[in-house]
Amino acid sequence: MSTLATEERLVARIHRLKEDRQAVILAHNYQVGEIQDVADFLGDSLELSQKAALTDAKVIVFCGVHFMAETAAILCPDQTVLLPDLSAGCGMSDMISAKELRALKAEHPDAVVVCYVNSSAEVKAESDICCTSSNAVNVVRSIPEDREIIFVPDQYLGDYVTRQTGRKMILFNGYCPTHFRIMTSDLQAAKAEHPDALVLAHPECTPEVSAMADQVLSTSGICLESQKSEKTEVIVASELGILHRLQKENPEKEFIPACKWCDCAHMKVNNLEKLLWSLEEMQYPIEVEPLIRERAKNAIDRMLEISK
Ligand code: 13P
């Protein structure tokens, strides 16, 4: 049987089982193309947590990484949240533990803690408010001027927010190992080859790379801006999975990755077979211990409240 026919059969079985299970499939913009195409909703971290918070589906299959499924589980304790492969972690999220955050808080006891959603439930539970790449600037602006701010774990997103808001913050030294691979020399070369191209970067890029972009946006922000722009060439400084959505939504435009190695192995562990198996076997359910869940939910709810 051809690969296409196999894929069609898998997709048909996923759709059938999804109905039987009363499930919804949420997928992040960095997932492989075939997962993006079968998903009910495709989006950035904020959009996916907003969808999770609103859906009445009995089962949420989260095609993304662990912290995203965990955020959905925190928001939807009465629904089953499945992650098709438990090895889908996040290099940045693993860089900070709740213990390390508690130590930082002890040094700055009056600081407000802003935590990027790319973090564990335990770290969220130690935080006052969460943010994503699309609302981090607004979240920080919502904090009274006279309050000190601890921002964890992404130092580059934190740096970007400081440049946008003028707020000095205490930054943790985490970063995304995937976006870190994008070098200014890569971007320089892409710009030299495509001098008229629009340059869009994700705020997890280093400050030097972000400074070379026309705009710094979340993954869905990159998709929206690419559609809005009259430019026919777009250089994208972000994870490669986003190119599938960009090319599908803008077939007449050319998308140039700033770096060919910006591939998140965690995002890429999901595939159609694992998604089908996840629905068949109801694997792997993501659950959060109630005491942690309650405290982490407060931080996520505060973020969702100001992002309506
Ligand atoms: P977005 O919130 O922009 O989708 O980014 C999530 C992420 O993990 C990027 O590396």
Ligand code: SF4
């Ligand atoms: Fe984590 Fe970076 Fe992968 Fe996003 S791209 S999931 S921040 S490792």
